[in-house]
Amino acid sequence: MDAIILQILNGLDKGSAYALIALGLTLIFGTLGVVNFAHGALFMIGAFCAVTVQKLVTLSFEEVDPTRTDFLGNPLKVQMPYVDALFGPSAGEFLINWSVPLAIVLAIPVMLVVGITMERGLIKHFYKRPHAEQILVTFGLAIVLQEIVRYFFGANPIPTGAPSAFAGPMDIGAILGFTPGTVIYPYWRFVYFIFSAIVIGGVFAFLQFTTFGMVVRAGMNDRETVGLLGINIDRRFTIMFGIAAVVAGMAGVMYAPILSPNFHMGMDFLVLSFVVVVVGGMGSLPGAVAAGFLLGILQSFASMNEVKSLIPGIDQVIIYLVAIIVLLTRPRGLMGRRGVMEE
Amino acid sequence: MLGLSRKDTGFLIAVICLTLATPIFLQPFPETSSLAQFNAGYPDLMQRFAIYGIFVMGFNILFGLTGYLSFGHAAFLGVGSYSVVWMYKLLDYNVLPGLVLAVIMSGIFALFIGFVSLRRSGIYFSILTLAFAQMSYNLAYSVFTPLTNGETGLQVYLNDPQVLMSEGAPTSPHLFGLVMNESAKVAVGDWIFTFNVGYYFTAIIAILVFYLSLRIFRSPFGMILRAIKTNRNRLNYAGINTKPYMLTAFVISGMYAGLAGGLLAAMDPLTGAQRMQWTASGEVVLMAILGGAGTMMGPILGAGFIKYFENIFSKINESVLHQWFGWMPDGVQDFVIGVVSPFVGEGWHLTLGLLFMVVVIFLPGGIVQGALLVVGMFRRRNGHDGPKKQESASSAAQPAE
Amino acid sequence: MSTTEKNIVLHVDDVHKTFGGLHALADIDLQIEEGKTHAIIGPNGAGKSTLLNVVVGRLSPTRGAVVFNGEVLTGKAPHQINQLGIARVFQTPEIFPDLSVLQNVMAPAFAKRDGSFKLNFLSSLERQTDIRDEAEHILHDVGLYERRNTHAGALSRGDKRRMELAMCLIQHPRLLLLDEPTAGMSRHDTNTTIALLQKIKERGMTKIIIEHDMHVVFSLADRISVLAGGRIIAEGEPEEVRSNPKVQEAYLGGAHL
């Protein structure tokens, strides 16, 4: 039992990331009808927002600390972060420690700008073009974005720490009443799950309870009719694209402590997220979320040693295997609508 | 001749001549000139032109004709490479058994993957092929390590059986004693031309499969594949069962990829799983699009273009740039170098990505379409008729270009 | 076979088709006699195209079956149904826009000659002179010979329809289904098409024709079925149907007749 819970928990953080990316992909696909292969790059840019903020707050100048000496007895030179000097040591400490959550403040406007620019500047011209061309142009864009990031941040992963309050593991086993120490789970992953649940809930609530969301949902079902009502659906869809970009970006920011950001992480996640979208059913928002968690958890179960010894290599292929089976048995995915992306 | 129309025979002969003369005309700059770094007539690069040409030719039979976008063709490339290295390990360094095995194995793989993936179309097909390729890639790194040697990559070891190996036989890939990495260097004035066995071997194979492609393009089969691209359902109502046609196209294109993968290992007797990664699948898509999917020559040009510029661009570094722009005043020079340097060397992929976007946005028909546009403009200016887009040539087989 | 005994080619046997709650077809019973031209008329949304979709295997009936020359079609794939000798012209032209007109007409001919699949990737399209000659001949008949090398996508709607007719005729089907074959054509082209269809009739090809243009219907039909709201409300010789009050009602007081 505790082992099962542990695996479910282990699947949650990856599952949350898949779900968040897949949600954005589906929003874009559902509203604009565009297959966006650059969506993973948005996730990656988010993660690098965290890196940037961490770099900014740890920017330092060299200072001689008169109170300390090195082993030769000379005064010690120390790196003094500007934030410490500006706001005092405790505030500086706080900023550095909480740089990842703080990065969300940076990420939201950045992602909005990136998303809206992308939609207005490029995607807009591809609404009417074949899906193959949409895939190809956004694929090209993804390469460009990741290469730009590589140019500025280099090719190596950049470790980005979680706030120290959440850095350690938590003993969920003890909380749930099992033998202490059996279900050990890193705090931050738990935070990530909660965070994504809030974001997902927020997106659904937004779509469900605001007029804006209602129009968008109506537009997803039948763009032309909504257009005929004299509602400017295009502008709303642009904003939806921005929102999807923000969701992907926030998912990336918060994922930075779990996976040290590297320039190709977007592509790695994109491939899997696409599989998730297809499994969930192209165009279905609940499908995307459900499939994201489902596949994340399945993957974590497949990585259990007991399972691996039974079916060697299953952990490597489980997601793809599920995708293949789902596509062949339920062509529209788990919750897909009729007539989406069909001949 | 050879079952081709007169026009196509001419086309084939031109391609043969160009291919055979490649070591000469890709070496336009004398060794002593500072432009010699733009020469491309060395064996390694020319081999890659031919090999990726084969890869993309096969991909084009599927994507160019039927419009089915496979994102998993690298899997077949990998299978081909592994097959060849295995034959080195078991028999000897003769490339022939390995290449035969490569084509057979990739054909079997393609039959299976195609059979399953082709039950869906559009983006679902793309995702299925991607899923299969990623599965193969992941498995090559994990469970199949005994077959693939995991991250180290597959290569020949001294204690391998090599049952056909005889005393004094070559210890690098060869064809019945003709060693692949042997070259004859011919100096003509300041020019040095390298005629390499491996290049000619791959080039001859490339010509053979080009001929096969040409036949496929001009066959009723090719026409039916084109018809599938725009209206698959209509074909069904016209009595044609499109499934076996698609599967055949998929298998043929998989076999081309396997052959290309095998040739990669025939030039360099080792291989690794990264050859199967989806980025490699993406690369072949790029080549096809850049050149012009669905045309005979376009994708091959695309492959050559990408491989050439990859080679040139990745060689350019800061010091080369300083050498080039040395004549400029200092401030301007730094500025120019600052602007150019992100796009060269390591930044080659950035250039590639941009190029790719530009092509898809402005020239979805690729280089070939661009060339036709330019030719059309030129003709019109000279008072000729522009090429009539709507009217194809008078023969039943409409020309692909 | 005596003159009174009819030879039924197609038997639509008690076919129903529902879409969700909508009864697109109900209790359809139809017998098509060999060599005859059977017209199906009825207002928009009556279910006429749906009926043809059921016959060619695009849709499977919710109930009932379609029998063609003693073979049950229901459950067969569209290409199998075509191979049995049924060809169809669609209501909105279904063609291969990227191929030339000639190639559009040649493609179905391969299905007729070689069956539903033939591994013919080494033969040359240019050398298929038998098929090309026949395609050119038929293009001549439908009046598109001069445009044989045009990209089919560039044709006008009426020309596409004529080309699609040629795509069917080249297969010499035993049963030809025509869904509004003259819609979108000029008066002149309509008359040419009528003449062409009359010529085919003389060769003994069985046809089902859906038309709104009563001039076409009465020039061609041997028998007429009237479909309204998914049911056959009348059937008979043209004159009988014309004077049937139910039909008059279905057609808003006989405005069309």
Ligand SMILES: Nc1ncnc2c1ncn2[C@@H]1O[C@H](COP(=O)(O)OP(=O)(O)OP(=O)(O)O)[C@@H](O)[C@H]1O
């Ligand atoms: N695939 C489908 N799914 C749902 N409803 C359908 C489908 N095809 C047809 N219908 C409905 O069935 C009814 C009959 O349609 P059908 O196309 O057969 O009419 P029709 O008699 O051919 O009309 P028209 O003269 O306009 O061509 C219509 O109400 C139509 O909306």
Ligand SMILES: [Mg+2]
């Ligand atoms: Mg109709």
